Amino acid sequence: MTSRFSVIKVRSPETAPTRRLLVLLLAAISLGAASAASTAFAQQTTGAPGAPDATTTIDGRYLPPPPQPFQGEIKLNAAQSTPAWPARVVPPKGAPNILLIMTDDVGFAAPSTFGGVIPTPTLDAIADAGLRYTNFHSTSLCSPTRAALITGRNHHSVGFGVVSEAATGFPGYDSFIGKGSATIGRILRENGYRTAWYGKDHNTPTWTASQAGPFDQWPTGMGFEHFYGFVGGDASQWEPNLFNDTTAIYPYIGQQGKWNLTTAMADDAIHWLHQLNDIDKTLPFFLYYVPGGTHAPHHPTPEWVDKITDMHLFDKGWNALRDQIFANQKKLGVIPQDARLTPWPDDLMKKWDTLGDDEKKLFIRQANVYAAFLAYTDHEIGRVIQAVKDTGKYDDTLIIYISGDNGASAEGSPNGTPSEVLQFNGIELTAAEQMKFYDAWGSQFAYNHFAVPWAWAFDTPFKWTKQVPSFFGGTRQGMAISWPGHIKDAGGLRTQFHHVIDIVPTLLEATGIPAPVTVDGIAQKPIEGVSMAYSFDKTKADAPSAHKTQYFEMLGVQGLYDDGWMLSAVPLRAPWELLGKAVLDPASAYKFELYDVRHDWTQYSDVSSANPQKVREMTDLMFGEFAKYQVLPLDASVATRMATPRPSLNGGRQMFTYSGEPVAGLPRGTGPDLLNTSYTITAEIDVPQTGAEGMIVTRGGRFGGYGLYLLKGKPVFTWNLLDLKRVKWAAPDALPAGKHTLVYDFKYDGLGFATLAFNNVSGLGRGGVGTLSVDGKIVATQTMERTVPLTLPWDETFDIGSDTATPVDDQDYQIPFAFTGKINRLTIAVEPPVLTDDDRKKLQAASRAAGDAN
Structure with a gap:
């Protein structure tokens, strides 16, 4: 197929306009835009210049394009002047x-x-x-x-x-x-x-x-x-x-x-x-x-689940499925006839025929x-x-x-x-x-x-x-x-x-x-x-492929494709081990395998031992690509990266004050983070003569989160622990009409995210004591043995005055559960754990142990 970019032939520059064209063309080539230059000089227009229906393509090298020159004529009076419109920009002719x-x-x-x-x-x-x-x-x-x-x-x-x-x-x-x-x-x-x-x-x-x-x-x-x-x-x-x-x-x-x-x-x-x-x-x-x-x-619809279930596609299990797919692929020609099916990783997962009936179901x-x-x-x-x-x-x-x-x-x-x-x-x-x-x-x-x-x-x-x-x-x-x-x-x-x-x-x-x-x-x-x-x-x-070389890197694991050869780092952490220990020196920690994918479509046979020079050459090329494309520094951590401080509207704040106006749909990272910390939520509210109920403040929902709300007039604070357990603090009586102050206070017994820096998550998700007070009087106290360690659902939000997405407890209410009273003021104060000298010594010891292990 010929390129849409045609070749421009320039004759001897006999006139000034031609010389100017040549200068422009050479300038474009010097910018590495030779192919773009042909487009620039092949601009198409339709309609008379200045007409309302005129169109034009643009020299797309400089965006947005400069304003089009006025094509009309302006005199003292409109009757003697000629209007004109900028031509509407359209793609090149034939563009799909x-x-x-x-x-x-x-x-x-x-x-x-x-x-x-x-x-x-x-x-x-x-x-x-x-x-x-x-x-x-x-x-x-x-x-x-x-x-x-x-x-x-x-x-x-x-x-x-x-x-x-x-x-x-x-x-x-x-x-x-x-x-x-x-x-x-x-x-x-x-x-x-x-x-x-x-x-x-x-x-x-x-x-x-x-x-x-x-x-x-x-x-x-x-x-x-x-x-x-x-x-x-x-x-x-x-x-x-x-x-x-x-x-x-x-x-x-x-x-x-x-x-x-x-x-x-x-x-x-x-x-x-x-x-x-x-x-x-x-x-x-x-x-x-x-x-x-x-x-x-x-999340398909039930109708689609029924359609697929009736087809019995997976009844024989994952090992038989691989064999069936492999045969299909050869029949379709989407893999070569000499391709080999890579072996099942017995050291990582079970074979289907070893499972019990309930597991299979x-x-x-x-x-x-x-x-x-x-x-x-x-x-x-x-x-x-x-x-x-x-x-x-x-x-x-x-x-x-x-x-x-x-x-x-x-x-x-x-x-x-x-x-x-x-x-x-x-x-x-x-x-x-x-x-x-x-x-x-x-x-x-x-x-x-x-x-x-x-x-x-x-x-x-x-x-x-x-x-x-x-x-x-x-x-x-x-x-x-x-x-x-x-x-x-x-x-x-x-x-x-x-x-x-x-x-x-x-x-x-x-x-x-x-x-x-x-x-x-x-x-x-x-x-x-x-x-x-x-x-x-x-x-x-x-x-032959026009794409000759391509580096690969993700979470510290490295690879390089180069003209039919593939250099492949063997993972040290399985993708499902999200909280595994970090690799402290990913630049040197990995074993590399080499594959000749011109003849080995599936990366079946490692030929690194027979080609040590090729491994060295590709490793050098790979790190050159890393330097060229901003891949360095390598980082093989997962959980620690998730906990790394990054820009936030919270800005390290420990006090959050809200006017009481409804707030809905604030995504994760916008409201206060109440994981692995002590905190106090204070809500100043008005209850009308008819009573009130509804959500005062919440973050999260059905699969994890918290909410402070009135249920049939009674103050309730609920922690949904990842849909495994719900812990509730509830006042015994409905609030009478008038002004009230509700306070939920939680004292955390843990060290917080600091432990993550040393590949030790034992300090996360620790328990604590929660207390619910109404107008200065404690109405409920209980201990949570564990809390959510790392994250609440990422598609849930922080809301004031209602609840969006899903409820923290489907048995208590359904969304939007708007508050029927008035929130005059809401404050949330967080008090992150402070490391003692003894804590730091323990964490340093954990760090040294992790380094020895790696």
């Missing part, structure tokens, strides 16, 4: 509409399109109409992949070496997409596209994710004119923390268990497409569609619900694609459908979990303990995640899972691309090595739009990916 789709936490082997047993007919249809890509890669973790996808730069280059919740104060890890790395949304918007982002936004720093902003790192600040979705790593599909642009919305209230975000976002996207088309059929669109499926919690339920979520998500994506067809724009639309932002997730513990929040607090339940959640699995009453062996099976034929960047189980993503009239090899396979950073340059080549040199006057980092557009050409189906 773009639908960029990516699902979440989907392993290579999950969808039917790449040999899986889970039906994904929409992905199948795109692949059948276009191309299947079988050697396409992610970063192995969600928001790093997403940052790379929308910028065309490596994840560390744009500050997303890790998720924002674990950001640190180094350039590669601060979770800021810098102004020098404009997103594809911004580029396309400036060039005349209408842009929208649907679904997951995990690229907004946690400390800017509240209604206070700033919003420059939200989708609407990164070039997307409309955003409908959630901010953060995951969300309940039944009761999400949902935004319309930057406004929190709660459309599920009154429809709990019936309304589901997976359908609702498809509905909104369909409305957006039809509305745009009705307003002006010529307006080109860029729709970035990234649903929450299939990240935990796995639970695990089959987990897989059925997950599969239902994937099939449901694919179906709703199909509705969006049908809307493109209904508007008559399908033939002019480039569709890229990436199956997963990383490999299948192993973050659910070896037995799975009814609540992912448990796993991230270091709490694992046995299969027997989980059976009481069996019927709730997939509903709004579970925040469920499947067992690790399912993740391994859904990454067939590869090793490892999400979080592991050095093995293809963590990074290999199935992808399909269709573009009617341009991709003519329907159903073709492409095996060239590519990476998510290659999507932006592919879109730029397909549209004929150059990568900008400056945006808002700020010089742009070079695009680090390479275009895949050459692979659209059937005659180049077997062409």
Whole structure:
């Protein structure tokens, strides 16, 4: 396929205008923008200059473009003057509409399109109409992949070496997409596209994710004119923390268990497409569609669970499933016929035939619900694609459908979990303990995640899972691309090595739009990916990959692909061991294996011992790439990074004062943090003559959190300990009319987050004594033996005067449970533990012991 960028031939400069053109062209080439220059000089206009219907393309190297010169004439009087309008900016002629789709936490082997047993007919249809890509890669973790996808730069280059919740104060890890790395949304918007982002936004720093902003790192600040979705790593599909642009919305209230975000976002996207088309059929669109499926919690509708359950896809277990998928993959041709199935890791997880009947029953339920979520998500994506067809724009639309932002997730513990929040607090339940959640699995009453062996099976034929960047189980993503009239090899396979950073340059080549040199006057980092557009050409189906070298790094684990060779660090911490000890020296701690993936598709045979020189060469090259792309310093910690101080609107405050005006939907990191600390909540309220009830203040909900409220007029304070236990303090009598002061005071018996710095979590989640007082009189006192150690649900919020998302106790109330009295003043004072000299000595000893162990 020939490039959309044509070659410009310049004759001998015989005239001044020609000389000026030559100077401009040479300047463009000196900026590394030779291909962009052809676009700049191939600007197209329609209509008479200054006419209301005139359009123009722009020199997209400098965004936003300078104001267009006035084309009319101004005299003393309007009657003698000639008006003129700036031409409307449109993309280059022939530029397609773009639908960029990516699902979440989907392993290579999950969808039917790449040999899986889970039906994904929409992905199948795109692949059948276009191309299947079988050697396409992610970063192995969600928001790093997403940052790379929308910028065309490596994840560390744009500050997303890790998720924002674990950001640190180094350039590669601060979770800021810098102004020098404009997103594809911004580029396309400036060039005349209408842009929208649907679904997951995990690229907004946690400390800017509240209604206070700033919003420059939200989708609407990164070039997307409309955003409908959630901010953060995951969300309940039944009761999400949902935004319309930057406004929190709660459309599920009154429809709990019936309304589901997976359908609702498809509905909104369909409305957006039809509305745009009705307003002006010529307006080109860029729709970035990234649903929450299939990240935990796995929340399909019951109808989809029944459909999948009736298919009996998983009754024979995960080992038989791997064999079945492997055979399917060879039959489809998505892996080579000589590919070998990597061995089952007997040292890490059980084989199916060793399980008891109840274990099998639970695990089959987990897989059925997950599969239902994937099939449901694919179906709703199909509705969006049908809307493109209904508007008559399908033939002019480039569709890229990436199956997963990383490999299948192993973050659910070896037995799975009814609540992912448990796993991230270091709490694992046995299969027997989980059976009481069996019927709730997939509903709004579970925040469920499947067992690790399912993740391994859904990454067939590869090793490892999400979080592991050095093995293809963590990074290999199935992808399909269709573009009617341009991709003519329907159903073709492409095996060239590519990476998510290659999507932006592919879109730029397909549209004929150059990568900008400056945006808002700020010089742009070079695009680090390479275009895949050459692979659209059937005659180049077997062409060598244009992407020769790619580093990998995540949570300290390292890898390097270089022209058919893969250098792979062997993980020291399994992805499900979230609270494992940190690796103190990740630059030297790992054993490296070497694979010749030209002949070993699955990384089956380690050839490092036979190629020591190649290992040295690739190791040197890898660290060179690390230095080039802001990967250093390496950090293999998980829990400690989660607890690292980072910017916050709390700003180290210990006293929070609120006026009593209703506050709703403040995300994690905005309100006071009451974990691992002593604290006092004081509420000054008015009770009307008719009495009062409702929420005064809460953070969290059904899967963990606290709330101070009046229930039938009686003050109650409830701690929901991760849906395992609820501890209550309740006054015996309803409050009479008038002013009252309620105080909940908690004295914590622990050292707080400081212990995390020494790889010792024993000081977290300790107990304490809580006391509830009304008007200066103690009405309830009790001891909590344990508290929540690390995190409350990340999609829940801090609210005053009502409760959003889910209740801390479904038996007491339902949302929004607005307070019917008046809150005059609310204060929350925190008193973090103070380390004594003896404490410090113990922690230093723990640190030395950890160092010896590593």
